[in-house]
Amino acid sequence: MNDVKAKAQQTGFEQRYELDAPPEKVWRAISIAEFRRKWLPQEALADPHSVSETPGKEIRYRLRDDAPPYLESFVTFEIAPNTSGGTSLRIIHELTGATFERLMISVANSNSPTMMLAA
DSSP, rough: OOOOEEEEOSSSSEEEEEEESHHHHHHHHHHSSSTTTTTTTTBBBSSSSSSSSEEEEEEEEEEEEESSTEEEEEEEOOOOOOTTTSSSEEEEEEEEHHHHHHHHHSSSSSOOOOOOOOO
């Protein structure tokens, strides 16, 4: 079962999944670099090491976009056993304060006046 629930937040995004895999297997996939690289490229990480970690429960990484303006963010993976023997996975992707402010200024639809240039 791969049920997903997503929720937008003011400075980020949250997703929830119900997985059939046991928590130990999910933990290996999110915490061991050789497994993590299969779904989260090394280039996406600002640092290959986790920022914080509670073994078997939660791990947090710092990400950096590979294109200008090179926004930085944090992604936290939280896991817990679910009632069906699988895993509840919660992913929280948060922009840092300064990064979020820069993004709000540079969004495509910023509601600023349209500028027309003469040909």
